[in-house]
Amino acid sequence: MEMKTLEESCERAGIPPFGQLVGEEFSFTSEHPTNLQVNVGYRCNLACTHCFLDCGPMRDECMSRETMEDVLRAFAKHGFRVLDITGGSPEMNPNIEWFIDEAAKIGHVIVRSNFAILEDPNYAHMIDVYDRNNVELFVSMSCSEEPTVDKVRGKGSYKKICSAWRKLNERGYARDPEKVIDVLFTPAGESLAPDQAKLEPTYKTNIKNIEDCELTHLYCSTNVAVGRYGDRLEREGRLDEYQRKLYDNFNPDATRNLMCAYQMNVDYDGRIYECDSYHALGADPAMPQTIGELADMDSIPSRRINFTPVCLTCAAGAGSGCSGNTVC
Numbered sequence: 008m009e010m011k012t013l014e015e016s017c018e019r020a021g022i023p024p025f026g027q028l029v030g031e032e033f034s035f036t037s038e039h040p041t042n043l044q045v046n047v048g049y050r051c052n053l054a055c056t057h058c059f060l061d062c063g064p065m066r067d068e069c070m071s072r073e074t075m076e077d078v079l080r081a082f083a084k085h086g087f088r089v090l091d092i093t094g095g096s097p098e099m100n101p102n103i104e105w106f107i108d109e110a111a112k113i114g115h116v117i118v119r120s121n122f123a124i125l126e127d128p129n130y131a132h133m134i135d136v137y138d139r140n141n142v143e144l145f146v147s148m149s150c151s152e153e154p155t156v157d158k159v160r161g162k163g164s165y166k167k168i169c170s171a172w173r174k175l176n177e178r179g180y181a182r183d184p185e186k187v188i189d190v191l192f193t194p195a196g197e198s199l200a201p202d203q204a205k206l207e208p209t210y211k212t213n214i215k216n217i218e219d220c221e222l223t224h225l226y227c228s229t230n231v232a233v234g235r236y237g238d239r240l241e242r243e244g245r246l247d248e249y250q251r252k253l254y255d256n257f258n259p260d261a262t263r264n265l266m267c268a269y270q271m272n273v274d275y276d277g278r279i280y281e282c283d284s285y286h287a288l289g290a291d292p293a294m295p296q297t298i299g300e301l302a303d304m305d306s307i308p309s310r311r312i313n314f315t316p317v318c319l320t321c322a323a324g325a326g327s328g329c330s331g332n333t334v335c
């Protein structure tokens with residue numbers, strides 16, 4: 008999926024530029040962003056059909072130790088509160104254990120894991136790394152039906168995810184307040200993200216009854232029309248309809264808390280983007296352009312957000328971002 012394709016789709020569907028929909032006061036980034044999201048590589052043990060970065064076992068893009076050092080410098084210097092580590096499968100970066108141990112000395116660490124990898128003996132020790140650093144874990148799991156999950160993530164993945172999840176619970180995850188498991192729920196098909204507060208009790212009960220797995224929070228987000236998901240919509244001729252649905256459900260309240268206002272996204276090579284969707288689309292890097300530049304700066308200037316059609320996803324319905332609904 009390319010940005011141009013999304014722009015043409017919005018033009019065909021008669022959707023005005025997103026920048027015209029957002030109030031001036033919500034069009035700027037914070038001078039004190041709280042979250043630094045870092046993609047440590049595209050290699051993944053899985054190759055999910057909805058992956059928006061086309062990650063998989065054959066990808067070899069990997070954040071170097073030098074770039075990780077720049078990330079740690081920026082994380083410490085600019086007062087970010089959260090380092091949010093993502094991939095690919097972050098566990099497959101050879102420097103990940105060192106990186107997490109160092110980051111946890113500075114601030115709170117999140118890792119977005121698929122959990123299935125923790126069943127591989129080569130990566131099972133990462134449970135110890137998470138445990139000793141009180142890493143907050145995010146896992147994407149949209150239903151408790153094995154055939155559905157296996158269809159999207161690959162045969163056998165459901166059982167591995169649940170098995171690793173139970174091991175984390177046995178270590179106190181989702182039981183001890185300092186050991187958090189967040190589940191990210193994205194709807195099947197073209198529905199908008201449901202209300203996470205309403206869905207959470209049912210989800211918790213179902214996954215506990217069916218698989219004896221426990222979670223701390225459920226977060227819901229809307230699918231972004233990028234990567235494999237966006238390509239499929241385009242192939243099936245449903246991209247315009249999807250973008251129109253997002254526009255028809257535009258919620259001005261959701262623009263008060265856009266993820267890009269308080270978060271920066273860093274690619275494996277150190278380039279900085281407004282958010283993970285811009286990263287996936289290969290949009291022009293934000294300013295400063297690299298994590299090295301950011302680490303060298305004395306402070307982070309506020310800047311106008313470069314809105315595009317992909318932003319419709321963040322402001323539809325209850326709003327959407329990497330940490331779920333933005334209107335609660």
Ligand code: SF4
Nearest residue numbers: 051053055058095121
């Ligand atoms: S587990 Fe995540 S990163 Fe890996 S292929 Fe699936 S969606 Fe992509």
Ligand code: SF4
Nearest residue numbers: 266267281282318321
């Ligand atoms: S898509 Fe990215 S840049 Fe656009 S509103 Fe959402 S977080 Fe901000």
